[in-house]
């Protein structure tokens with residue numbers, strides 16, 4: 001009986017944190033479609049899919065410790081290390097369709113998840129700023145394969161101020177668009 005107010009207090013203290021973490025991700029676990037590979041398409045030599053085994057043939061990179069920070073400012077995750085391949089290494093393995101040295105700058109790189117979540121990068125951001133060095137297609141978090149909610153592959157952009165938005169769980173495709 002005496003415990004009840006304590007239990008209530010504990011619930012009140014923990015519930016807002018959970019609410020903040022998942023307020024913008026209300027998808028029930030049963031509806032999560034885990035990604036098993038990522039397809040690279042668009043302005044590339046030939047579309048190609050990479051599963052974890054194929055990605056592991058590229059140079060592996062480590063993010064080091066980073067927080068996942070939602071656009072709201074809330075820290076929704078603390079990670080010691082994401083391990084994966086650099087997105088530019090993946091794109092270079094496929095080969096971008098670059099028609100002259102001015103062509104990259106008109107390209108937009110679109111990352112998409114199985115639930116329709118989409119984020120964008122520019123070619124310049126990836127190849128011509130420090131941000132690109134820390135954009136990883138990751139298969140491992142803290143020494144373990146990713147969980148069901150994340151799929152087998154996720155994309156992260158470690159230099160972002162808010163790292164939540166471009167932390168793409170269940171990464172399924174990367175499309176390279178050449179703007180007219």
Ligand SMILES: Nc1nc2c(c(=O)[nH]1)N[C@H]1C(S)=C(S)[C@@H](COP(=O)(O)O)O[C@H]1N2
Nearest residue numbers: 024025070071076113117164165167168169
């Ligand atoms: N596939 C997918 N990835 C997503 C989202 C989403 O809705 N779908 N939400 C984003 C948001 S808003 C945030 S803050 C971070 C938080 O990571 P978490 O959902 O693992 O806590 O993931 C991002 N990645």
Ligand SMILES: [Mo]
Nearest residue numbers: 024070071164
């Ligand atoms: Mo978010």
